Amino acid sequence: MHSDYIKLASALLTSFVLTYMFIPSIIKVAMIKHLYDSPNARKSHQGVIPTLGGIGIFGGFMISLCLFAKFHPANGMRYILAAMCFIFMLGAKDDIVELVANKKFIGQIFAASIVVILGDIRLTSLYGLFGISYISDPVSMAFSIVTIIFIINAFNIIDGINLLAGSISILMAFAFGAWFFYYGFFDYAILAVAMSGAVLAFLKYNYTPAKIFMGDSGSLCIGLLAAVLAIQFIEQNEIVLRSGNAEDIQIIAAPAMAIAVLIIPIFDTLRVFTLRILNKKSPFIADRNHIHHRLIDLGLSHVKATIVLIGVNFLFIGLTYFIQQWGNFYAILTELGLATLLSIVLFSIPLNKKSKGGLKADSSLPFQMKVDAVN
Numbered sequence: 003m004h005s006d007y008i009k010l011a012s013a014l015l016t017s018f019v020l021t022y023m024f025i026p027s028i029i030k031v032a033m034i035k036h037l038y039d040s041p042n043a044r045k046s047h048q049g050v051i052p053t054l055g056g057i058g059i060f061g062g063f064m065i066s067l068c069l070f071a072k073f074h075p076a077n078g079m080r081y082i083l084a085a086m087c088f089i090f091m092l093g094a095k096d097d098i099v100e101l102v103a104n105k106k107f108i109g110q111i112f113a114a115s116i117v118v119i120l121g122d123i124r125l126t127s128l129y130g131l132f133g134i135s136y137i138s139d140p141v142s143m144a145f146s147i148v149t150i151i152f153i154i155n156a157f158n159i160i161d162g163i164n165l166l167a168g169s170i171s172i173l174m175a176f177a178f179g180a181w182f183f184y185y186g187f188f189d190y191a192i193l194a195v196a197m198s199g200a201v202l203a204f205l206k207y208n209y210t211p212a213k214i215f216m217g218d219s220g221s222l223c224i225g226l227l228a229a230v231l232a233i234q235f236i237e238q239n240e241i242v243l244r245s246g247n248a249e250d251i252q253i254i255a256a257p258a259m260a261i262a263v264l265i266i267p268i269f270d271t272l273r274v275f276t277l278r279i280l281n282k283k284s285p286f287i288a289d290r291n292h293i294h295h296r297l298i299d300l301g302l303s304h305v306k307a308t309i310v311l312i313g314v315n316f317l318f319i320g321l322t323y324f325i326q327q328w329g330n331f332y333a334i335l336t337e338l339g340l341a342t343l344l345s346i347v348l349f350s351i352p353l354n355k356k357s358k359g360g361l362k363a364d365s366s367l368p369f370q371m372k373v374d375a376v377n
Contacts, residue, residue: 010191014196014199020062022062028055029214037054055216055220056097059204059219060090060223063199066196067192071193077190078122081121090222090223093218093220097218111147114147132331156271157170157224159274159292162295164209165210165308166307167221170315171228173315175198176195177263179193179198179231181253194227232260239253253323253326255329262321270292274292318340
């Protein structure tokens with residue numbers, strides 16, 4: 003056990019140090035090659051900012067993972083890495099040369115299919131939610147691919163202000179990683195910790211005033227990893243419960259807990275899509291109607307808005323842990339109900355200054371007319 007702690011700490015430190023070292027060079031090259039995001043009326047940043055932070059995150063994460071994780075057929079790690087490499091290249095190309103939306107969507111399907119079909123990392127149980135326990139293989143594969151694509155895009159959507167996507171990803175990685183380590187799924191704990199270290203180093207350069215943005219190369223990779231960790235948490239937790247080895251920290255409503263950990267990206271994506279559809283607009287033509295935009299429009303800085311949303315995320319995790327005895331259906335209903343109530347309260351607060359208008363595109367979403375992202 004002592005050696006496991008050393009490996010975890012080493013993976014965290016390695017990814018942090020490497021990413022911390024990589025990013026200054028990436029910033030320099032991006033400025034020389036004019037690979038940056040320019041300000042305009044839709045954006046909250048001033049000056050040109052490089053958008054290739056995901057390269058540093060991916061580099062630190064991959065090297066750390068290869069050094070400290072074990073790759074054997076049972077854990078599907080090689081397929082996770084293959085999918086991560088593909089989605090990283092997809093995002094990096096889009097950061098440099100804008101991809102056609104349909105091609106990006108096809109690429110996301112391909113990456114998700116590697117994980118689900120080849121890696122056999124998929125949702126096979128709904129824990130009795132809606133009266134469904136186990137689902138057939140074809141339905142399981144299709145549902146898992148859709149879930150992965152949704153979470154990938156949800157993380158890209160919340161990458162709209164400094165620190166937010168990175169902070170949410172660190173919270174997500176530590177939450178799932180702690181459970182994996184506690185119950186002996188060490189390789190997945192390494193997976194989570196390696197990403198945490200890389201993103202933590204990135205946040206130093208993304209702190210307002212930001213020197214670099216994450217870009218699609220970062221947000222798409224983090225979204226894919228979040229989906230994989232959430233699915234494996236749900237699946238492996240059921241094995242732990244059935245084996246009778248669940249110890250003091252028991253999660254009997256794993257789907258509800260996974261949603262609680264990812265509540266900010268999941269709810270914000272569901273919310274804006276629903277509102278756009280109700281307003282007879284395409285769900286993929288974006289606007290400044292995200293929760294983080296509202297906090298900024300109310301006068302909060304990027305840092306304060308991020309702190310508020312991280313605090314809300316912790317609230318949902320704690321609440322779900324205490325109400326999980328209600329079962330997944332009522333726990334999820336409570337989560338979504340509370341999230342809806344909080345968003346109604348937030349958007350009912352009058353603005354003290356004129357909100358910045360204009361349409362923007364959630365840059366990883368398929369079937370859309372892409373415009374510059376708000377950062």
